[in-house]
Amino acid sequence: MEDNNLEKKYSKLIIAVSIVIPVVVAILFGVKLKDFGFNVEPLSVLPPIYATINGVTAIVLVWAVLAIKNGNQKLHERLMTLAIALSVAFLVMYVAYHMTADSTKFGDLNHDGVLDLAESAKVGSIRYLYFIILITHILLSIAIIPLVLITYVRALAQRFDRHRKIAKITFPIWLYVAVTGVIVFLMISPYYAN
Template identity: 45%
Template sequence: MEKAQAGNKVYLRIIYLVSILIPMIVAFLIYFPAKLGIAGDWVKLLPGLHATINSMTVLTLIAALIAIKNGNIKVHRSFMFASLFLGVLFLLSYVLYHSSVESVKFGDLNHDGQLNEEELALAGTSRVVYLVILASHILLSILVVPFVLFAFYYALTDQIARHKRMVKFTYPVWLYVSITGVIVYFMIKPYYFL
């Protein structure tokens, strides 16, 4: 019994550590003044991949919900592991992209990294809508990580009551983050310079 509790504490510490490190690493890479430049121009294609991964995550999350509503735990679990795998793949690709390329600004038509008055005027209220969606997407993507990890932990350790309580909040947030990831991509896509 003591070994199991010690093992549980290790997993819980890992969840806390990962939940803190992920946003710190991403923020560092986005705001670090010098880009690593470890990749070639192909890295500029990654935002499209990110939208594809987010779209696939939406589909696997919905499929997992349908499976559990139909009482098929095995299929539910498979789709949830697929969602988690896609999340990890997204994160790795996202870190690679932001460590290599400057962030694109919504409305930057001439691709100079600055928004002049004319570009701001042309972007208009669509820029505000974009920024609100982006802000909610980023904030919730940071907040949902520990909840996702705890939901998986509770499911894998057969703490189903705790798992169910956790996913009542976690599932819709994860789904929202995945959907808004696709929306954000299509809204900013016209401003990417390939």
């Protein structure tokens, strides 16, 4: 009964966090510090760092699954906590970068912020692939928030039967978000203004 209480105790917090994080990120994504008089240079060092964090997160997730399959629960717990910490670090850096830099247009070869017909023709249909990956990445990164939190709380509550059931859904989605984060960076990085 106490285990159910732990899940119940955190359910409202999970709902709140799952709503607040995407809303705050969306709002902050539209905020540019320079529009408020702050003279800040774009934090252009951050995209390769947060892309690397996404890649490390993917490795940590796979390692954590292997650890639990090999019966190493303590290592699994530590790795999953690390994966959450890495995801939070990614989010903070992602927001910080987008608050200091203008959006990058995929295919903008001359970095003028405009995708003209020649640039569009040169990029071709790969642009559609980029947007498919980007849109699924964004949507699933929103969906993964409550899944990770529910999965984590069920482990804390030692409801391992319920934890395993949702982890089978959470893991592949979280892995997809981490891997596509790297892919999106690799695809857009040639178009960042220097």
